[in-house]
Amino acid sequence: MRIYDAGKIVTGLAIFIVLMTSPFWLSGGKSSFPPEIKIDTPVIEGLAEKRCIEATAYMKAKHMELIDRWRQVVVREGESLYVASDGKQYRMSLSHTCLNCHSNKDQFCDRCHNYAGVKPACWSCHVVPQELKG
Amino acid sequence: MKSTRRTFLKIAGLSLLGVGTKPVFDALAEVEVAKALKAPEALGAKRWAMAVNPKKCSSGCKDCIEACHRVHNVPDFGNPKDEIKWIWNEPFKDAFPGQEHAYIEESFKEKPVIVLCNHCDNPPCVRVCPTKATFRRKEDGIVMMDYHRCIGCRFCVAGCPYGARSMNYRDPRPFIKAIQPDFPTRTKGVVEKCNFCEERLARGLLPACVLACKEKALIFGDLENPKSPVRELLRKNFTIRRKPELGTNPQVYYIV
Secondary structure (H helix, E strand, O other): OOOOOHHHHHHHHHHHHHHHHHHHHHOOOOOOOOOOOOOOOHHHHOOOOOOOOOOHHHHHHHHHHHHHHHHHHHHHHOOOEEEOOOOOEEEOOHHHHHHHHOOOOOOOHHHHHHHHOOOOOHHHOOOOHHHHHO | OOOOHHHHHHHHHHHHHHHHHHHHHHHHHHOOOOOEEOOOOOOOOOOEEEEEOHHHOOOOOOHHHHHHHHHOOOOOOOOHHHOOOOEEEEEHHHHOHHHOOOOOOHHHHHOEEEEEOOOOOOOHHHHHOOOOOEEEOOOOOOEEEOOOOOOOOOHHHHHOOOOOOEEOOOOOHHHOOOOOOOOOOOOOOOEEOOOOOHHHHOOOOOOHHHHHOOOOOEEEEEOOOOOOHHHHHHHHOOEEOOOHHHOOOOOEEEEO
């Protein structure tokens, strides 16, 4: 078997492979670190039990579904209180309930969302109370 | 037992069906009922409505307009073309075009009347909305907007015969004097209007315009309750509504 212009093709392939795998070489073989999420806000530090409104594992996996249901229930069904699985009641409000504890949006919400490459549109309308004061 | 190809295929098919249906049953079992309630202090009604007494309005007073636009983060773009308004003054001749005649006193024609969304019983804006972003709450009759769903098509702006809907042609945030954290702002490409202070009623507060009016020219209450302040006013006064001939059945009443 004979390849026409073998030199050019092999060189081209080599350049292509180097370029495609460059992220691996440039990172030096290390895996990238997951974002460091801060939960050391004054309100959370003051809590007796450091627990979100539901179990941490549930909040990590399903907070987006919970918030989506909140918006549906508050806007379209006119209900304003959420009853958590432990029976406690919370006002369904992104700006007031979520951000009351997680007052460090840039170190909590944003860090993980940036890492995961998701861009929720919440903040184009919903107000971040901490940003108003600043 | 002798197993034929036929029985083998039957059993294989049935087991495949069993494996295939399991995720469906799992998904159905996972659906939990949203655990949510109304706040105990929430104000409820079968049919919210408003009565306006323009005779009590002192000229030049804008207390209700300012209070409403402040609590709802309504932007002021500074030009009438882009104006966003939830409650505003309209000259009598434009608010009640059917009431004009050749001999009407000139001063009446231009007299400002407070107008807002009429929260119609038969709202054209709801009928034309392609995404159901605008909807009528069956429990209390408030015509509401779900800004999450609004795609900015402006069918409702064209459909509303009262001009009660305004479109955000630009990002409204830089044009809000002082942003209130209690209510979201809107974003570019979203229509907005009066919501009868639905978010305040849910927390047990009367509408901002009603509380702001020193003259008590705006009266809010439940039409289905014969003892409500609105029903009392309707009993004692002759009232008219804006363009009732259109069949929208508006629920803001004007004492004349």
